[in-house]
Amino acid sequence: MTAAPVLSRNFDRPEALTLAGYRASGGYEALSRALRLGPEGIAAEVRKANLRGLGGAGFPTATKWGFIPAKRTGPVYLVVNADEGEPGTFKDRYILERDPHALIEGLLITAFAIGSHTSFVYIRGEYVRSWRIFAAAVAEAEAAGYLGARVLGSDFGHRVVVHRGAGAYICGEETGLISSLEGKKGWPKLKPPFPAIKGAFGQPTVVNNVETLAAVPPIVLHGGEWFAGLGSKTHGGTRLYSVSGHVGRPGVYEASVAIPLRQLIARAGGVAGGRALKAVVPGGASAPLLRADEIDVTMDVDGLKDAGSMAGSAGVIVMDETTCIPEALHVVARFYAHESCGQCTPCRECTGWIFKITGRILAGKGVPQDPDTILDVARRGGGTTICAFYDGAIGPYISYVEKFRAEFDYHVRHGACDVRARGH
Amino acid sequence: MSGTGPPGGGPAFSEAQLAEVRRLQRLYPDRQAALLPVLRMALESWGHISSEAESYVAGLFDLSPAHVHEVVTFYTLFFPAPVGRHVLSVCQNLSCSLLGAETMIGYLEQTLGIAAGETTPDGRVTLLRVECLCACEVAPMMQVDDEYVGGLTREKIDAVLGGLA
Numbered sequence: 338m339t340a341a342p343v344l345s346r347n348f349d350r351p352e353a354l355t356l357a358g359y360r361a362s363g364g365y366e367a368l369s370r371a372l373r374l375g376p377e378g379i380a381a382e383v384r385k386a387n388l389r390g391l392g393g394a395g396f397p398t399a400t401k402w403g404f405i406p407a408k409r410t411g412p413v414y415l416v417v418n419a420d421e422g423e424p425g426t427f428k429d430r431y432i433l434e435r436d437p438h439a440l441i442e443g444l445l446i447t448a449f450a451i452g453s454h455t456s457f458v459y460i461r462g463e464y465v466r467s468w469r470i471f472a473a474a475v476a477e478a479e480a481a482g483y484l485g486a487r488v489l490g491s492d493f494g495h496r497v498v499v500h501r502g503a504g505a506y507i508c509g510e511e512t513g514l515i516s517s518l519e520g521k522k523g524w525p526k527l528k529p530p531f532p533a534i535k536g537a538f539g540q541p542t543v544v545n546n547v548e549t550l551a552a553v554p555p556i557v558l559h560g561g562e563w564f565a566g567l568g569s570k571t572h573g574g575t576r577l578y579s580v581s582g583h584v585g586r587p588g589v590y591e592a593s594v595a596i597p598l599r600q601l602i603a604r605a606g607g608v609a610g611g612r613a614l615k616a617v618v619p620g621g622a623s624a625p626l627l628r629a630d631e632i633d634v635t636m637d638v639d640g641l642k643d644a645g646s647m648a649g650s651a652g653v654i655v656m657d658e659t660t661c662i663p664e665a666l667h668v669v670a671r672f673y674a675h676e677s678c679g680q681c682t683p684c685r686e687c688t689g690w691i692f693k694i695t696g697r698i699l700a701g702k703g704v705p706q707d708p709d710t711i712l713d714v715a716r717r718g719g720g721t722t723i724c725a726f727y728d729g730a731i732g733p734y735i736s737y738v739e740k741f742r743a744e745f746d747y748h749v750r751h752g753a754c755d756v757r758a759r760g761h
Numbered sequence: 762m763s764g765t766g767p768p769g770g771g772p773a774f775s776e777a778q779l780a781e782v783r784r785l786q787r788l789y790p791d792r793q794a795a796l797l798p799v800l801r802m803a804l805e806s807w808g809h810i811s812s813e814a815e816s817y818v819a820g821l822f823d824l825s826p827a828h829v830h831e832v833v834t835f836y837t838l839f840f841p842a843p844v845g846r847h848v849l850s851v852c853q854n855l856s857c858s859l860l861g862a863e864t865m866i867g868y869l870e871q872t873l874g875i876a877a878g879e880t881t882p883d884g885r886v887t888l889l890r891v892e893c894l895c896a897c898e899v900a901p902m903m904q905v906d907d908e909y910v911g912g913l914t915r916e917k918i919d920a921v922l923g924g925l926a
Contacts, residue, residue, distance in 0.1 A: 654855055
């Protein structure tokens with residue numbers, strides 16, 4: 338079931354980096370069509386497509402656009418979330434570096450649909466190469482009249498501001514991103530008001546992920562029904578899976594949003610070295626862990642929700658039998674402790690506390706109640722914070738401990754690892 | 762990366778840089794949004810962002826130095842203290858860890874004779890541990906100044922270090 342690529346269609350065509358090369362394979366045809374279709378027509382196709390946000394939250398894209406108030410006096414902003422940071426995820430980098438015009442075309446169509454004349458593309462600070470390539474594509478699009486006062490000679494004007502982050506995972510959270518864009522530390526904002534009502538610079542704002550926007554031109558060109566048909570009943574299309582860890586061929590793979598996880602791992606070369614599978618993170622670090630016996634699931638939002646995990650950012654991290662799960666949790670706990678923005682007490686304190694516990698377990702200084710303390714601390718903080726960061730951290734805390742409890746208990750009792758003791 | 766400010770007068774941008782500051786400030790509906798880009802200019806000009814530089818930048822925005830300090834210290838890429846001529850940021854997150862990041866960090870520490878977080882005495886290299894750089898397909902990996910370097914092995918690290926002035 339490897340259908341023709343949609344989102345990765347230009348990944349192996351270096352000529353697509355130039356406007357001419359992108360146009361040569363049908364690029365910017367969707368934009369012309371969209372300008373004729375009109376804002377409502379575009380939104381209708383995207384609604385039919387069952388396109389969901391591909392940054393992690395999986396929220397229906399057309400619904401998000403629909404929250405922009407019809408009656409308004411000030412400008413509407415489109416903010417492009419290119420602050421890729423979810424551990425295990427690297428697909429937005431591929432779009433920025435291999436198909437930048439697809440993002441420009443997608444953001445132009447989206448901006449036209451929501452009535453926005455300015456977009457801010459927020460690229461993570463470490464993505465220097467991505468920024469250079471994308472900024473060059475923007476400059477070329479400006480020079481050729483695809484951006485500016487009259488897009489393709491129409492009455493629709495749009496300008497793009499490319500903005501660079503400075504190193505903070507929380508800025509991938511949409512309101513944290515807005516705070517950062519506004520020249521502040523990236524603290525998420527209490528909702529409501531939602532960005533659609535009061536977002537960047539106090540104006541109605543849509544924040545969309547890079548891949549989500551890159552999906553818009555194919556939808557406009559081929560129709561919402563076609564896109565919907567590529568996925569499941571409630572979640573349309575294909576998406577880009579970032580597959581890494583202990584697999585034979587780590588990389589970006591495009592497949593239906595509903596591909597079975599087992600099949601995806603096989604496409605990435607299976608478990609490396611012929612070793613046995615132990616566990617899989619299916620949707621970025623914040624997605625609860627699946628054991629090897631739990632991978633007969635489809636990767637769509639509902640499929641993974643039913644399996645007790647989440648589709649998230651489609652960052653798939655594969656762990657083979659040599660993996661020490663307490664050590665893996667320690668690595669993840671260190672990440673959350675470091676990246677908590679410090680605004681909400683439960684998140685700031687619990688991420689630090691759990692990191693300390695995993696640290697002492699690994700150092701051979703754990704106490705018997707430590708695994709239960711992790712579960713208790715994790716559960717207490719849930720749902721008490723401004724943004725979803727801590728709720729995301731809970732997924733690994735609980736799933737790693739619950740699903741591999743014996744390894745944690747062994748570490749505590751023996752001060753060492755039974756995975757390593759078995760000769761791995 | 763060297764100081765361009767007037768002798769004894771603390772950090773200051775050149776006329777051309779000040780023109781760029783004004784251009785950046787006009788790019789946004791609220792000029793404060795240019796703070797991160799201008800702090801990046803400060804970093805690129807002076808190698809780090811000292812408290813004097815924070816105060817100077819604050820003055821360009823009519824912001825309090827405290828606000829600028831808060832921003833500088835929130836983000837990992839705004840170095841508040843001097844760093845080496847080259848910065849090696851090694852990913853320590855999950856995919857890189859599964860594929861030997863700790864071994865690579867250990868090898869770098871041993872070869873450079875410093876611990877992560879430190880700078881070599883000759884000021885050549887600062888070694889940092891960082892969270893996911895989103896290049897897990899080439900794990901274990903690191904960022905060497907602006908470039909991503911993946912598929913790390915001891916030999917590859919030797920080659921990278923050998924190429925750093």
